[in-house]
Amino acid sequence: MDKESSLNKSLHVQNKLSRRDALKLMGISPIAATVIANSVTPIEAEASTNVKGKIVILGGGAGGIMAMAHLRSKISNPDITIIAPNEIHLYQPGQVFIATGVYEADDIIMNNNDFIPDDIKWIKDEAKSIDADNNKLTLRSGEEIAYDYLVVATGIQYHYEWIKGLTKEDIGTNGLSSVYLSDLEKGTAQGGTLSWKWLNALEADVQAGKKPRAIFTQPSTPIKCGGAPQKMLYLCADYLKERQLHTEFIFTTAGASLFSLGNVTKELQKTQNSYEGMSTKFKHNLIEVNVADKKAHFHYIYEHTDEWGTESREEEVILDYDYLHIVPPMSPVDAVRDSTLVWKEGRAKGWLEVDKFTLQHRHYQNVFGIGDVCGIPMGKTGGSARHHAPIMAKNLISAMQKKELKEKFDGYTVCPLKPRYGEIIMAEFGYDGPMPSVPFWKDISVPRASWWIFDVYMLKPMYQHLMMRGLM
Ligand SMILES: Cc1cc2nc3c(=O)[nH]c(=O)nc-3n(C[C@H](O)[C@H](O)[C@H](O)COP(=O)(O)OP(=O)(O)OC[C@H]3O[C@@H](n4cnc5c(N)ncnc54)[C@H](O)[C@@H]3O)c2cc1C
Numbered sequence: 155m156d157k158e159s160s161l162n163k164s165l166h167v168q169n170k171l172s173r174r175d176a177l178k179l180m181g182i183s184p185i186a187a188t189v190i191a192n193s194v195t196p197i198e199a200e201a202s203t204n205v206k207g208k209i210v211i212l213g214g215g216a217g218g219i220m221a222m223a224h225l226r227s228k229i230s231n232p233d234i235t236i237i238a239p240n241e242i243h244l245y246q247p248g249q250v251f252i253a254t255g256v257y258e259a260d261d262i263i264m265n266n267n268d269f270i271p272d273d274i275k276w277i278k279d280e281a282k283s284i285d286a287d288n289n290k291l292t293l294r295s296g297e298e299i300a301y302d303y304l305v306v307a308t309g310i311q312y313h314y315e316w317i318k319g320l321t322k323e324d325i326g327t328n329g330l331s332s333v334y335l336s337d338l339e340k341g342t343a344q345g346g347t348l349s350w351k352w353l354n355a356l357e358a359d360v361q362a363g364k365k366p367r368a369i370f371t372q373p374s375t376p377i378k379c380g381g382a383p384q385k386m387l388y389l390c391a392d393y394l395k396e397r398q399l400h401t402e403f404i405f406t407t408a409g410a411s412l413f414s415l416g417n418v419t420k421e422l423q424k425t426q427n428s429y430e431g432m433s434t435k436f437k438h439n440l441i442e443v444n445v446a447d448k449k450a451h452f453h454y455i456y457e458h459t460d461e462w463g464t465e466s467r468e469e470e471v472i473l474d475y476d477y478l479h480i481v482p483p484m485s486p487v488d489a490v491r492d493s494t495l496v497w498k499e500g501r502a503k504g505w506l507e508v509d510k511f512t513l514q515h516r517h518y519q520n521v522f523g524i525g526d527v528c529g530i531p532m533g534k535t536g537g538s539a540r541h542h543a544p545i546m547a548k549n550l551i552s553a554m555q556k557k558e559l560k561e562k563f564d565g566y567t568v569c570p571l572k573p574r575y576g577e578i579i580m581a582e583f584g585y586d587g588p589m590p591s592v593p594f595w596k597d598i599s600v601p602r603a604s605w606w607i608f609d610v611y612m613l614k615p616m617y618q619h620l621m622m623r624g625l626m
Pocket residue numbers: 212213214215216217218237238239240245246247248249250279280281282307308309310333334338339378379382487489524525526527534535536537538539568569570
């Protein structure tokens with residue numbers, strides 16, 4: 155179904171359904187969704203291996219839980235301890251759908267009690283430091299935990315405070331929003347709800363005849379789900395466009411292009427052109443916010459050419475805004491960053507120093523990584539963590555058996571870009587280029603209504619009932 159007819163359908167049923175249901179229904183294509191579902195085959199159960207050793211998994215988010223499930227299913231009588239402060243488990247990709255009125259806040263809340271079985275020792279604390287030379291870590295409580303094998307799955311931390319003039323508490327006030335805002339330790343995700351309120355306030359302003367300027371930022375650090383800043387940009391623009399409410403949208407990114415793959419970049423540029431009043435400022439990194447005066451300061455680096463040649467210049471650019479959607483700078487959590495486990499230099503500096511194929515630490519052979527914390531040259535997504543899990547688990551077991559590590563990660567990552575309601579560009583790729591999971595949809599840059607249905611309705615139950623249980 156094309157977008158227009160899907161929209162007509164959703165508007166037609168809007169009288170009977172809530173606005174949220176109508177937003178969800180845009181792009182419905184059950185046949186294609188069924189095809190997709192059938193194309194995803196659960197991993198076959200494998201025979202248990204009788205290996206000995208205490209495995210400690212650090213972190214109870216997507217990667218930590220998947221690592222636990224895969225290891226537990228592969229080892230007979232496993233000795234696994236998981237250190238995870240959070241009982242609440244957030245389905246983080248759903249934050250974008252909350253922010254754009256498709257999901258409600260409760261839709262993304264899950265419970266780690268449902269994922270962590272009784273035969274796994276669960277310590278509800280977090281690591282303060284890791285002493286990899288002595289195979290132990292220290293918890294916030296002061297307790298020391300020794301391990302034979304360590305799986306690091308601590309994800310990412312946000313740094314709103316690295317932007318001068320801004321505190322986390324400012325988000326939700328004075329036209330500021332951020333879909334990322336959450337406290338993973340406590341299991342709270344305010345970012346989605348605050349951004350939905352923010353979009354409604356923007357809508358009300360335009361309806362009142364104002365011409366607000368909305369700026370959407372992307373920082374210079376690696377971020378989880380690199381597509382999320384643009385998902386927010388396009389869905390917010392489409393939300394207003396459908397209501398005939400035109401406004402000024404500026405995307406400011408520290409990067410030099412919209413995406414890392416040429417044909418996807420072209421499609422995103424086409425998307426931007428379809429929104430009147432939308433523009434992008436490349437190489438603009440948000441460094442300061444004057445919250446009271448609504449001014450955003452950017453560090454801008456550019457090439458200057460004159461009769462003397464070309465040189466790199468930099469300057470501070472100040473933009474007024476009415477609404478500012480902030481994607482914070484991100485880093486590994488302190489316990490990992492301050493340990494001996496991280497890259498000391500290069501572009502992955504501070505991230506876990508694992509081999510990009512085996513996910514084994516490059517110096518500590520009893521340490522493995524999974525998920526966003528890994529210092530490898532590929533995206534930080536839940537989709538990557540799902541592909542890491544079986545590879546990491548099999549390689550860890552091989553290490554326990556003192557055998558060669560045979561499993562190799564191919565760099566798979568996925569970015570479900572949302573150019574408008576009802577369509578998704580499912581950009582799946584790896585170290586060697588595009589990796590479409592539906593073989594007959596080779597061109598990963600094509601926006602498809604079926605991927606919207608898959609993402610809105612099917613991915614969350616698959617995450618909850620299959621991926622978190624090591625069945626996919
Ligand atoms: C807005 C948004 C949209 C996204 N959209 C998508 C998408 O569409 N597709 C996709 O594939 N991915 C998406 N992602 C990314 C995806 O959620 C992450 O890549 C995934 O959760 C990574 O798993 P992880 O285990 O590495 O980190 P997390 O799931 O973040 O888990 C890390 C865990 O470690 C814990 N922890 C931290 N420090 C310590 C410590 N010192 N000791 C013990 N535990 C600790 C934290 O409490 C947390 O529970 C999105 C994320 C966001 C925020």
